[in-house]
Amino acid sequence: MAHAVPYTLFRSGTSKGPLFLRKALEAVPKSANGLLVRGVDRLEHIAATLVGSGHPYGVDGLGGGRSSTNKSIIVSGSTVEGSDVDCLFVQSRINTFGVDGSHGDCGNMVASVGAFAIEKGLVMPAVPSTRVRVRSLNTGTRYEIKVQTKGLPGPGGVVGGVPRVQYSGDQVIAGVDGTGSPVVVTAKGMAGTLGRGILPTGNASDLVSVSSGRKVRVSCVDFSRPMVLVACDDLGLTGSETKLELDADTGLMDLAEEVRREAAMKMGMGNVEGMTSPKIACVSPGAGGANINTRYFTDPSQWDLHYALAMTACQCLGAASLIDGTVASEIASGLPTDSLSPADGDHEVIVSHPSGSSQVKIVAENGELVAASYVRTVRKIAEGSAFYPLE
Structure with missing residues (x-):
């Protein structure tokens, strides 16, 4: 027996996954066969099951067996002032069943929450665009998502009726073929998600020891997500390597994972074995007009380099590039990085990566980094019913 769960599958930025209404997951009957007893929140368990967590190819679900495609979001109307909807991002594990509760938000997937909320009637659309205010239940970050919406031609060609989400357009993003309608995402309240400030160790850079006996200089930065930044040189890289090359370099992946774990201890995160947070990225001088270049690891323990760049990581890299003394700021070019308190205003940072480049606007107020937009x-790829097994 199985229970039908309505879903909508989105390609969102460079990620992909189903979005569910919370009430749809709550309607799944409680199982009597023990499937739910795995130390995972019930709704997250259901979402992980439906994407096919626990198999390297995700063959038994909607996922794709990669970090970027084993994602889902649970959405509900919000009762909190200043928010239209609440969302819970679920990062499902790949080789073993479960959910990585350390992951935090997904800056790519959250972009689809706007369109989903409009289509499900949680937010009334307007013309020519609709603002959807989103509260993350993972981090408390507030997102404002601007979705292009338009009326449809009626009798005699007159445009009217209830506006609908416009998916087509001329916007191009690196890592995705073709074009689409631009979705503008603005994030606020994501500085210091660990509660330790943007620099959780209290330093712009630190040294971590690795098993070879040498020390590696890192910057631990927490803006949108906790990250460990290291110069490509210190990992024996040029910064021009492809995903295929780096995924095959198990020695590099082991070293990156060792650096990540040691840095996490300095950040007060404890033992992060089996968790994907904090993330780690190596940086080098920007290419093709970019301010900085990166190779971003979605999970070095799984030998997985991101083929492009996570947008939470892009925000964190952008912030780090503006803070004097970090590994990123010393490598970045064309940015005001002469102070721990960046000049007030909007600072555009362009980050190159294996698929091209991504842009993020970092906002500073009263000498502090307070927001980002991209x-x-x-x-929308598909919608219908996914079937949750009851026995």
């Missing part, structure tokens, strides 16, 4: 495209 542009994504989303595409």
